[in-house]
Amino acid sequence: MGGAAKLEGRPLSTYLVPGLVVAAVTLLILAVLVHQVLSRGADAQAERTMGRAASLVSAALSADLRNKVDRLGFLAAEPGLAAWVARGMNADDRQAEVARLATWLPGVLEVRLLPADWDTLDPVDGNARAPLGYAGLDMLRRVVAAGKPVPAEIHQADIGKPYVALAVPLWQGEKAVGALMAAYPVAGLADLLRTFEPLPGVIRLRQVAGDGKYTLAEVGDARELNGGLRSEHVGGSIWTLEVGTNRQLAFGLELLSFLGFVALGMLPLALIFWLQLSTLARALRHDLEGIAEQAQAFAEGRPAGPLHPRLQLTARLQQRLGKLLRASRTAAPVAAPTTPAAKPVEIPAEVFRAYDIRGDAASRLSDEFASRLGAALAAEVRKSGGNKAVVGRDVRLSGPRLSRALIDGLTRGGCEVIDLGITPTPLVYFGRQALRADLAVVVTASHNPADDNGFKIALGDRVLAGKALAELRTVMAGPLSAAEHAGHCSERTIQDDYCARVVSDVQLIRPFKVVVDAGNGAAGAAAVAMLQALGCEVVELFCEPDGNFPNHHPDPSQPDNLAALKLEVQAQEADLGLAFDGDGDRLGVVDSAGELIWPDRLLMLLARDLLIRLPGSDILYDVKCSRHLGRFVLAQGGRPIMNASGHARMRARMQETGAPLGGEFSGHFFIAERWYGFDDALYAAARVLEVLSVDDRSTAEQFAELPASPATPEYHLLLAEGESERLMASLAETANFDDAELVRVDGLRVEFADGWGLVRPSNTTPSLAFRFEADNDAALARIQDRVRDWLVRAAPGRTPPF
Secondary structure: OOOOOOOOOEOOHHHHHHHHHHHHHHHHHHHHHHHHHHHHHHHHHHHHHHHHHHHHHHHHHHHHHHHHHHHHHHHHOOOOHHHHHHHOOOHHHHHHHHHHHHOOOOOOOEEEEEEOOHHHOOOOOOOOOOOOHHHHHHHHHHHHHHOOOOOEEEEOHHHOOOEEEEEEEEEEOOEEEEEEEEEEEOHHHHHHHHOOOOOOEEEEEEEEEOOEEEEEEEEEOOOOEOOOOEEEEOOOEOEEEEEEEEHHHHHHHHHHHHHHHHHHHOHHHHHHHHHHHHHHHHHHHHHHHHHHHHHHHHHHOOOOOOOOOOEHHHHHHHHHHHHHHHHHOOOOOOOOOOOOOOOOOOOOHHHEOOOOEEEEHHHHOOHHHHHHHHHHHHHHHHHOOOOEEEEEEOOOOOHHHHHHHHHHHHHHOOOEEEEEEEOOHHHHHHHHHHOOOOEEEEEOOOOOOOOEEEEEEEEOOEEOOOHHHHHHHHHHHOOOOOOOOOOOEEEOOOHHHHHHHHHHHOOOOOOOEEEEEOOOOOOHHHHHHHHHHOOOEEEEEOOOOOOOOOOOOOOOOOHHHHHHHHHHHHHHOOOEEEEEOOOOOOEEEEOOOOOEEOHHHHHHHHHHHHHHHOOOOEEEEEOOOOHHHHHHHHHOOOEEEEEOOOHHHHHHHHHHHOOOEEEOOOOOEEEOOOOOOOEOHHHHHHHHHHHHHOOOOOHHHHHHOOOOOOEOOOEEEEOOOOHHHHHHHHHHHHOOOOOOEEEOOOOEEEEEOOEEEEEEEOOOOOEEEEEEEEOOHHHHHHHHHHHHHHHHHHOOOOOOOO
16 A cells, blocks of 8 residues: 555546536626626615614614613602602712612713702703703703603704713602703714614614704715615604615625526536536545455455555545554554533523522523523422423513523423413412412513513422522523423413402402502403402503503502502592502502502401401511501401511411411512412402402591501612622611610511611612601601611711612
C-alpha cells in the first residue's frame, strides 16, 4: 500500500464540471424569463409586507404604553398616597416619595406627584431631565378633569428635550385630587421600531397636535417611495404611523419569488446531475469497498491485493490509511471522550414567594421556565404514583403562553393533562377533586399588576409553599429527563359541574338581587352562573374578561376598587354587592346601604351560623383580623385560633387542627363543613347569602349587629426585592412598647389596651403591610403615630404609607 509516483483514477472535476456549465447557462435563461413574469406583482407584495409591519409596530407601541399606564395606576392606588398629595407634601418628603416610586418604573426619566391646583405650579423647571412645561400643566388639568388616564404625548420637543409623558389620576374617595405623572425617553420608541428592520420601505412615528407634526422615530429607507404615505393611529396616544413602500427595495421581493420559480425550472437539470452523480457514486463505492478489503487484510496479517482506484481522492485516502493501520499496531489505546456536564439552568429565586410563584411575566417567567416547571412537577407526580393533572389560568395576557409551556413540560414528563382554560382558582381546585387528579396548577398572579403572572400549585391536598417551593426550584435548575411514555392534553370546562355541586349544597330561603363586580378577571362567568342557579337576580359589573383590567384593579381588599360597586348597589337598590379578585379566590362584600363589610366581619357571620351546628369548633383567622373576631367566636361557643397570613399557611393549619372554618382579612375563606376546605370566594359568597336569606331584614341591618371599631385598610410600603425581610428584622430589634403586648404570630402585632397596630412582610410583593384598629378615632390616630415613629427610627428616609 505504499505511495505511488503518480495517482491512479480520474479527478472529480471530470464528473461535475460539464453539468455545472449546463446548469449555469440554463439558470441564466430562466432568470430573464421569470423576472419578466413576476415584476408586475412586486409592488403589491411589498405593500402587504409594510402593512403587516405597521400593524405589528402599532400593536407593540400600544401594548408598551398600556403596560406603563397600568403600572402607574397600580402605584397611584396605594392607600393614603392621594390624601397625602391633597393635603400637601414638603419638598423633602415629595423628593423621597417620587424616588421610591421611580424604582417601580423601569427606564423612567422623571416621576411627579402633582396636586389638582395646577395654577400654583411653576412649569419652568429647567434643571429637570424632563421639564414639566405648560404642556405638562395642561395634561395635569385634563387628567384631573377626566378622572382617567389621557393619551400619551411627547412634551418639550421644541426645546430639544423631548420625552414621552403619561399621567393617571389620584383618587381620594370619589374625587380626583391630583395626578401621578411619568416621563420616559423617546429613544425607547426608536429602539422598538428598529426591531422590525429591514423593511421594503419606511415607517415614521409622528405626533399630531393641532396643525403641527413632530417625528418621534423613523426606520427603513425613504428613497424612491412608490406613491404616497398612509397613516395608522397608535392606540393610547396622539401618535400616528406613516407607512410608505420603497420601489428599489421592492425588487428584492421580486427576486425572492423569482428564485422559487427558478427552483421549478431546475427539475430537468436535476435529472442530468442525478445521472452524473450516479456514475460518481458507483466509482466511490468501488473504491471504498477496495479500501475496506485492504484494511481487513492488514488486520488479519495477510497480504493485500492492488486497489486500482477510479478516483484520485480515494487513492490519496488509500495511502494515508495504510500509514495509520501500520502505526495502530504500536499505538496506546485512546480513552473514550467524556461528555461535559450540562450547564445548570438559571431559575430566578425572587419569583418563588412564600406560597406561590409570582413575578413579571415578560422578564422573569419565560417559556423555558414554565416548561421546566411542568417537567419538575410531573416528576413529583410520578414519585407519588400518579400521572393526572388539571391546569387553569386567569385572564392575563401572558396566560396562554405560560399555560402552553407548562402543559408541554407536564406532558413530556408523562402527565395526562386536563386543560380547563380560563377558570377561577377555586374551580381548578374543585376540578382536581371532581376529576380525581393528582396535581392542580393555576397560572395566575391574583391581584398583582397586569403584567405580572405566576403559578399556584396543589399537589394532592397540599399547597406547595415555603421549603417545598425552594426544593422545586432546585429540581427545575438541574437536569430534567422526559418520561418513558409522554402524556397528552385534553380540554374541558368545569363550570357546570361546579354550579351543580354548589346548588346541591346551598339553599336560599328567599331570593336576592346581587351586583357582581369581577374586575374583568376570571371569576365573572362562573359567579354569575352560580348565583343565577341559586335563584338570584344578577346585575353584572365588569364581568367581561380583559387582561388589561381597564376599569379598576381586581383587588377587593382595597376600598377604592369597590367604589363603582357601591354606587351600583345603591343605584340598583340591590340586596348585596359581591367583588372578586383576578383569579376568584378572594371576596369583597358591600351591603344594601352601599357600605363595605370587611372580611373579618363576614367571618363572624359565617362562624355564628356554623357554631349552631358544630358547637366548640375551632375557627381560624389571620393576624390582620379584628380583635372583635376572637371575642365574638368565644361568645358563640367556639375556639378562636390566630394564624399567620397566607392561603397556603391557613389551609395547612386547617388540615392540622381539623377546623371547619377559617378566613383572612384579605378575603380568603376556607370552609371545610359541607365543602372541600380550600380557599373559595364563590362558595363563600353562596354561604353568606344562605345565612342572610334566613332573616327578612335588609343586609345592612343584619351586618349592623356585628361588632366593629374604627379601623384602616391594609397599607403597603413598597420596597426593593429582599429589603422587606431586612427592614422587618430591624423593626423587631427596635420594638420597644412597654405599654403593649407584642404578638409575633406573623410579623409584629402591637396590642394596646384600646387597639392594635400590625406590621408584617407581604408574601406576594416586596413590601411591608400595615393595619390598625382601635376603640375610637383618637386611639387609632395615637397608635398610628406610635408605629410611624417606630418605622422612621428603624428606616430613616422611608416615608410611611399611612
